[in-house]
Amino acid sequence: xSASVKIKTLTIDDRHVGARENQTILEVARENGIEIxxxxxxxxxxxxxxxxxxxxxxxGIPQLxxxxxxxxxxxxxxxxxxxxxxxxxxxxxxxxxxxxxxxCSVCVSNGNCELQDMAGETGMDHVHFPYLYPDLxxxxxxxxxxMDDNRCIMCTRCVRVCDEIEGAHTLDxxxxxxxxxxITDLDQNWGDSETCTLCGKCVxxxxxxxxxxxxxxxxxxxxxxxxxxxxxLMREEKR
Amino acid sequence: MKKKSLATLxxxxxxxxxxxxxxxxxxxxxxSESFDILYSPLVDVKEFPxxxxxxxxxxxxxxxxxxxxxxxxxxxxxxxxxFGDCAVTGNVPAMRNKFELEQVLNRGYIxxxxxxxxxxxxxxxxxLDKAYPVHHIVHVDLFLQGCPPSxxxxxxxxxxxxxxxxxxxxxxxxxx
Numbered sequence: 271x272s273a274s275v276k277i278k279t280l281t282i283d284d285r286h287v288g289a290r291e292n293q294t295i296l297e298v299a300r301e302n303g304i305e306i307x308x309x310x311x312x313x314x315x316x317x318x319x320x321x322x323x324x325x326x327x328x329x330g331i332p333q334l335x336x337x338x339x340x341x342x343x344x345x346x347x348x349x350x351x352x353x354x355x356x357x358x359x360x361x362x363x364x365x366x367x368x369x370x371x372x373x374c375s376v377c378v379s380n381g382n383c384e385l386q387d388m389a390g391e392t393g394m395d396h397v398h399f400p401y402l403y404p405d406l407x408x409x410x411x412x413x414x415x416x417m418d419d420n421r422c423i424m425c426t427r428c429v430r431v432c433d434e435i436e437g438a439h440t441l442d443x444x445x446x447x448x449x450x451x452x453i454t455d456l457d458q459n460w461g462d463s464e465t466c467t468l469c470g471k472c473v474x475x476x477x478x479x480x481x482x483x484x485x486x487x488x489x490x491x492x493x494x495x496x497x498x499x500x501x502x503l504m505r506e507e508k509r
Numbered sequence: 510m511k512k513k514s515l516a517t518l519x520x521x522x523x524x525x526x527x528x529x530x531x532x533x534x535x536x537x538x539x540x541s542e543s544f545d546i547l548y549s550p551l552v553d554v555k556e557f558p559x560x561x562x563x564x565x566x567x568x569x570x571x572x573x574x575x576x577x578x579x580x581x582x583x584x585x586x587x588x589x590x591x592f593g594d595c596a597v598t599g600n601v602p603a604m605r606n607k608f609e610l611e612q613v614l615n616r617g618y619i620x621x622x623x624x625x626x627x628x629x630x631x632x633x634x635x636x637l638d639k640a641y642p643v644h645h646i647v648h649v650d651l652f653l654q655g656c657p658p659s660x661x662x663x664x665x666x667x668x669x670x671x672x673x674x675x676x677x678x679x680x681x682x683x684x685x
Binding site for chain 1: 591594597598599600601603604606607639642644645649652654656678679680682683684685
């Protein structure tokens with residue numbers, strides 16, 4: 271750390287912590303062993319602020335702020351575990367489970383899924399909302415990988431890793447709101463993509479069973495993410 | 510201490526959760542000191558009793574018979590437990606829900622059985638438009654997730670209930 275870096279002090283859950291001036295609440299919390307749940311954030315990629323699980327309360331600000339997108343300020347008082355936030359996180363998870371077809375028992379990622387784990391950790395043991403049961407497909411045209419829209423939570427980790435780390439930008443997003451989908455190239459079959467390098471990074475950053483290696487059966491798809499912080503660091507040094 | 514009465518049954522489920530219940534092995538003797546099993550595939554009583562303290566209900570609500578049964582069970586049960594993922598989420602039985610009922614019946618009885626293309630309209634229960642989680646039909650008091658819930662989880666939950674406590678399962682269970 272160079273001498274010119276300014277340090278800010280703040281409290282997270284009544285703990286005094288120090289942070290570099292450009293750090294986000296989520297980064298500082300994790301550095302200090304304070305766990306804030308998140309699904310779209312992943313170390314090594316830009317923040318997206320989409321999953322809303324890392325919402326926190328900041329004294330003096332009426333609305334909730336996403337910890338992954340909010341830069342620390344001097345004397346900020348952050349609360350990450352209030353009853354209000356716990357309820358909200360449960361509700362958000364219920365919405366995830368009701369919006370698409372998440373059938374854990376027959377999913378390739380059963381037992382290796384961040385969404386499933388998060389539901390377990392927050393005590394989300396049933397969904398109040400009516401399930402939507404959307405008619406979604408699975409793209410199995412790629413020679414090595416498959417994309418199952420039924421399990422996708424639109425965290426966009428795959429889009430970001432494809433663009434920011436691999437540099438291919440094969441994956442992107444189409445449409446808005448509940449209609450949003452991940453697409454390959456110009457909304458073509460993945461197997462017809464001319465830009466996909468077959469690197470598989472998208473598969474391994476995916477928190478659920480939405481992206482998986484072909485040939486994997488129920489519960490067999492575990493993700494390996496160790497490469498990501500390392501690759502991100504190498505890119506930083508190159509710049 | 511007075512014994513509690515227990516009922517167990519499945520609606521649209523595979524009986525796997527009941528297999529897991531049997532997997533508590535010899536601990537079932539311990540449970541039998543706290544519970545009288547009044548109604549269950551294990552005891553083969555035909556009518557659901559007038560009143561039971563605790564019911565373990567496996568499976569989703571998928572037919573007109575299930576619907577009647579689940580309402581009856583709710584009326585005649587103190588503590589209703591959604592037992593396993595089919596009861597809690599709809600799970601595999603609910604995978605038909607993205608299709609219209611007519612498509613489902615056609616698939617099952619016409620496309621898959623070219624030698625006997627008849628959709629039955631008697632002797633078998635009528636399918637509802639969708640397979641529903643139990644709590645979307647009646648109030649549920651406790652949710653035991655899992656496909657199936659582990660034997661240890663089932664034993665611990667029933668032991669807590671036997672001791673007059675509400676089981677705290679948060680962090681110990683998950684879907685799937």
